[in-house]
Amino acid sequence: MNTPRLEVHLGKLSDNVATLVERLAARGVVITGVTKASLGCPVIAACLLDAGVHGLGDSRIENIERMRATLGPNPRMTLIRSPMLSQIERVVRHADISFNTELTVVRALSAEATRTQKVHGVVLMVEMADLREGIMPDAVMKIVADILQLPNIALQGIGTNLACLSGTSPDAAKMDSLSALANAIEQRFSITLNIISGGNSANMDWVFGTQHHGRVNDLRLGEAILLGCEALNRTPIEGPHTDVFTLIGEVIEANVKPGMPWGTIAENSFGETLSTYKDCGFVSQAILAIGRQDCDVTALDSPAGMDLLGASSDHLVLDTHRQNIAIGAELVLGVHYGSLLRAMTSPFVEKALLHKPPLGDVQKAMGMAANTSHVGTAHTQPGTTQRILRFLNF
Numbered sequence: 001m002n003t004p005r006l007e008v009h010l011g012k013l014s015d016n017v018a019t020l021v022e023r024l025a026a027r028g029v030v031i032t033g034v035t036k037a038s039l040g041c042p043v044i045a046a047c048l049l050d051a052g053v054h055g056l057g058d059s060r061i062e063n064i065e066r067m068r069a070t071l072g073p074n075p076r077m078t079l080i081r082s083p084m085l086s087q088i089e090r091v092v093r094h095a096d097i098s099f100n101t102e103l104t105v106v107r108a109l110s111a112e113a114t115r116t117q118k119v120h121g122v123v124l125m126v127e128m129a130d131l132r133e134g135i136m137p138d139a140v141m142k143i144v145a146d147i148l149q150l151p152n153i154a155l156q157g158i159g160t161n162l163a164c165l166s167g168t169s170p171d172a173a174k175m176d177s178l179s180a181l182a183n184a185i186e187q188r189f190s191i192t193l194n195i196i197s198g199g200n201s202a203n204m205d206w207v208f209g210t211q212h213h214g215r216v217n218d219l220r221l222g223e224a225i226l227l228g229c230e231a232l233n234r235t236p237i238e239g240p241h242t243d244v245f246t247l248i249g250e251v252i253e254a255n256v257k258p259g260m261p262w263g264t265i266a267e268n269s270f271g272e273t274l275s276t277y278k279d280c281g282f283v284s285q286a287i288l289a290i291g292r293q294d295c296d297v298t299a300l301d302s303p304a305g306m307d308l309l310g311a312s313s314d315h316l317v318l319d320t321h322r323q324n325i326a327i328g329a330e331l332v333l334g335v336h337y338g339s340l341l342r343a344m345t346s347p348f349v350e351k352a353l354l355h356k357p358p359l360g361d362v363q364k365a366m367g368m369a370a371n372t373s374h375v376g377t378a379h380t381q382p383g384t385t386q387r388i389l390r391f392l393n394f
């Protein structure tokens with residue numbers, strides 16, 4: 001297999017989805033599986049569907065198109081970012097539902113849906129203080145009234161997104177006001193809202209910590225199912241695996257070097273300056289042929305027994321703590337959200353989809369995605385060590 005590569009342990013992913021689907025079902029909540037961190041990989045999407053997600057959500061129409069091409073017309077696909085006016089045709093064509101905050105956009109969706117004789121579903125996103133996307137609560141009734149007049153638009157529900165930009169937590173008060181707003185809309189307009197989408201992986205503490213879920217019946221989960229973590233404090237959720245994804249790098253240099261640079265020290269290639277760093281004498285360091293183009297060094301776990309010293313675009317430097325490392329050896333890094341996103345996006349990182357035994361839909365998608373993915377069996381496990389970066393001031 002090539003290096004660097006991102007190994008995707010589909011069996012573990014499937015376990016994670018099944019576990020959370022079951023636990024949330026007991027609370028009347030379904031999962032929309034969010035695929036953006038996996039770049040709309042059709043195999044991963046098929047794995048999520050097989051394991052019981054209610055539908056798929058992605059912020060990029062390109063990813064939705066990629067999944068549609070492999071998975072066909074049936075899975076419910078939601079564009080979870082407000083559509084760009086320049087992409088309206090593609091959105092109506094490939095997404096069943098989109099999240100919306102602008103009447104101008106919904107009007108354009110309506111015109112395109114009418115032109116192509118389709119019905120496009122709309123979920124209105126409501127601002128609840130994270131200050132990213134969302135209609136201010138006092139403006140919601142007016143926009144609902146306008147949307148209900150638009151042909152070929154089905155108002156499916158409302159939603160909110162928290163803890164993404166400002167870290168505003170989805171607590172009981174926020175979720176209660178979302179439920180109250182849903183009830184008020186239904187009463188005012190004598191309609192039924194099918195989808196009350198309470199949030200993302202930051203909603204784990206709330207959803208498992210209360211008996212009162214109100215009207216919330218949908219959560220959009222990426223990180224929780226992909227990485228087994230909730231997103232408020234990045235705490236592992238009890239049950240799911242946290243090592244669905246591992247990043248494999250190849251050693252291109254192993255040498256004993258001074259622990260500190262010498263000479264006149266200025267900024268490095270990323271504008272960072274050397275932080276206060278205790279010189280511990282000589283260090284046995286190993287270089288992996290992987291860098292910031294392929295991963296986020298602040299979102300990695302070092303290989304077992306090693307520490308991360310730093311990284312430039314194409315080199316990742318480790319303190320091996322005197323372990324004897326052969327040139328050409330493969331080392332395993334643990335992956336957090338930022339690294340998952342970048343490794344999936346980097347054309348230099350091979351995506352190795354590992355599964356035994358393959359499942360129905362997953363197998364079908366694997367066949368169709370074979371050009372872009374290597375399929376094999378798992379043989380590596382991540383190490384866990386703390387991160388000590390020589391360059392700390394990111």
Ligand SMILES: *Cc1c(COP(=O)(O)O)cnc(C)c1O
Binds near residue numbers: 036199201222223231
């Ligand atoms: C990315 C995203 C999600 C999923 O977030 P996770 O923290 O990965 O679960 C949900 N909703 C919206 C609107 C998003 O942009």
